Amino acid sequence: MSSRVETVAPADLSPGARQLSRGITATWWYTVTAVLFIELMLVGAWTGIAVAVDLRGGSILVVGLGGVLWCASTLMLLVDYRHRVDAGPGVAWGRSAVPFVVALGYGVTAGLLVGSWQLVAMPVVQFFVLQSWPRGVRVRVVIAATFVLVALAVVDSVTGLSFGLPWWVPVIYGVMLPGMSVSSLWWWDVLVTLDRARASEAKLAATQERLRVATDVHDLQGHHLQVIALQLELAERLLPTDAGAGMAQLRAARISVDEARQGTRDLATRFRSVPLGDELANARDLLTAAGLDVEAAIDAHADSAPASALGPVIRETTTNVLRHGGGRRARLLLTRTTGAWRYEIANDAAPDAEAERAGSGLDGVRRRIEEAHGSLEVRRDADEFVVIVTVPSESEEAR
Structure with missing residues (x-):
């Protein structure tokens, strides 16, 4: 039988924990890459539209390079999402100020230059989608975000701002951005939950093993110590009147000590031994x-x-x-x-x-x-x- 693992993880982890740790890191980078790829793809599409609408370099520069800056700002949101605290609301509004300003500025500037209401709302909507909402709130946020982008895509088509594209193309953009972003975050949440379940299971197994060892040691030592105490008490009573019987009880107590010591050794050996x-x-x-x-x-x-x-x-x-x-x-x-x-x-x-x-x-x-x-x-x-x-x-x- 032959198997291979290409990377070496920290030595203080078990092989299973090492594999899961590598899986968590890989899934995290997959999540980041997937979200950034979606955003960059849409920025590229809007840049192409800007080229078709206005051949001047200013519009292309704002839509293209400004879009790259906006995508980079969403990385801050993803980092906060990874280190969020589930016990609280999970929305770090103070740290989100910079990404929000960048999203709002890029959306308004690029949207007005191109003449698209959907482009105006898209960065701001993505900002709210990438927030760490409490359980049950995220679904409503994604539904609302999808509705807003699809509605604005229809408005662009009705008002003649579709730039010659079929009406369903911007509608697909409006559905794809929040849907694919939240699905990537969902996969990350699933793996984090599995990792926490593994850690909890390991702690529970260790606790149960400690309890079992403590119970066995208590039963073993408690029995022998009780017998030894009785033998010594009997020896103390017999020694003044019957020295021979008292010494016999002392010898019996010494044998009980040896038995307790041997029993403890056997117990330790049984717990240390592995097939x-x-x-x-x-x-x-x-x-x-x-x-x-x-x-x-x-x-x-x-x-x-x-x-x-x-x-x-x-x-x-x-x-x-x-x-x-x-x-x-x-x-x-x-x-x-x-x-x-x-x-x-x-x-x-x-x-x-x-x-x-x-x-x-x-x-x-x-x-x-x-x-x-x-x-x-x-x-x-x-x-x-x-x-x-x-x-x-x-x-x-x-x-």
Whole structure:
């Protein structure tokens, strides 16, 4: 199986969060580009009309360059829309003063030069469409904006200001500008909502896991501490009259302490342990998210492999690949042989990585594998660095 991700996102995010973060950024730029493209297309159309009406350079300069300035001013509205506050009205009128003045000035000036009421209203209408209205208000604003532009297009046609164009052409312009602008903003809102839902789901899962751990620890420690308290209280009563029985209760209390300590250790191990199949899948996803072309072959019964021995090895070797690899490709294999499990990870080797590979990371892997009565093989070819770990199947008892 092979997969590739071309860009590398910040390291403190999970692979899924990195992909969603990139998707949000891409959707934001798509929204900006779509809105600006619509506006520039209409400015180009009105500039062509200005050329047909008046060949003097002044009208063309006002309609064309003034339209570009108006489109640039709407970028301020889009930036405010992205960082709006949903809890409030969401309309930052103070920051919108400059775009409004530019829209009003361009609409009145260009509209009077060309002689079109629709051009007079179009920039101002777009200003109100791009505002961050509360839920339920936006639909009414878009309907009103569409009605105004379509009505003014009809007025231009009736009064002979259609410039030889069919009446339905300016009507299409009047429908397209607010409709396509608000649809782009709607797609952006959908992705932001999904991102917030993902964050809320992650927080809820973390909270539920903390509650479950706290409940288990409370039940375990509460039981043992209650037993120990009773044993010590009984020992305190028996020691003055029956020293032997009192010492027996003290020994029982010490055994209870050992049981509580072992129970806590087992509980921590149970929460820390991850099925080996999940470890390998996480390693593959992590390497893929880092931009490597990953080839993975994982045995169908990987969860039966000795996770206590191989789990830390998988994490350590994956980290080594990310730190010291050449960053183009990696190979991840886990196969079962006669009486043993064989784990192999390989990657393209960076020219200066040989000295670092011999550091404490692989030394720790070697010690862990030797404790599991396994073997470690490190091989460096001309363009590839390979780590092969073999662990006996009998070491499954140590899980």
